[in-house]
Amino acid sequence: MLTVSNLVKQYGKQKAVNDVSFHLDGGEVVGLLGPNGAGKSTTMKCIVGLLRKTAGEITIGGHDHLSVEAKRFFSYIPETPYVYDLLTVWEHMQFIAQAYGVKDWKGRANELLELYELDDKQKKLGRDLSKGMRQKVSICCALLPDPQLLFFDEPMIGLDPKAIKNTKEVFRNLKQAGKTILVSTHLIDSVEAIADRVMIMKDGRIIGNDSIDNLRAQAAQGGEGLSLEDLFLELTKDE
Incomplete structure (x- = not known):
């Protein structure tokens, strides 16, 4: 579904991303963890x-990541949500449906807005x-086209506890539907419950x-039984 080969992103002499390679299969939920400045968002x-x-190569669904074919495969929810100031919440859903060619979208849009308690905010401007x-609007827009890769x-920053719980449930449902998810987060406990890797x-x-189990085995001696948070701190500590 996603293949990243020898990815490099350089600013001047500084490599924010340095020769990163990985692969995501269909139906996987993968957590991308790291301290601030590690290169997660840049990647x-x-x-x-x-x-x-x-430098490097990136393919999505077998297509170059910048191609229109690749862009049909995925949705992206940024750390800082961007909405259109002069579009209402409902008009955001309509815009996404038209952009992705989603038919019979209104029922699904209503379900998503109700899930995130936005059904009474449909006429509110961005x-x-x-x-x-x-x-919440950003997440609803991303889910509406039913992409293969998200x-x-x-995603949890700025969400209230109920929305966080609902988002975790969304992750589980997407996984059961065979979707692939890459989640970059600082909220380690939210990944531990849902991530395959x-x-x-x-x-x-x-x-x-x-x-997580294999990483525990690779961690420092006594890693057996470590929480993901302990494991993360062990692997990222300065030598």
Whole structure:
């Protein structure tokens, strides 16, 4: 579904992403973890085409990641949600449906807005939404086209507890439907319950890429029984 080969993103002499390679299969939920400045968001932005990569190859569904064919495969939810100031919540859904050619979309749109408690905010303009509501609209827009691959960059930031719980349930349902999800997050406990695999980044490189159990085995002696948070701190600590 997604193949990243030798990805490099360089700013001057600084490599924000340094020779990163990984593969995502269909139906996987993969957590992308790392401290601030590790390169998680930069990696994701290169994949979806918001940043121009310095080197490397990225394919989505067998197509170059910048092609129209590839863009039909995925949705992207950014860390900072962007909405159109002068479109209402409902008009955002309508816009996405038209852009992706989604037929009979209104029923699904109503379900998503109700799930995220936006059904009574349908006529509200984007400029009048709180950050949390913008995040909810962003997630609803991403889910409406029913993509095969979803990229979530810090999806829980700004969400209330009920919306976080609902988003975790959305992840489980997407996984059962055979969708592929890459989640970049600092909220480690939210990934531990749903991820098949985690990738841990540090200084622009992936230093761990395996199931949680296998990473525990690779961690420092006494790693048996470590929580994902303990494991993360063990692998990313400065030598």
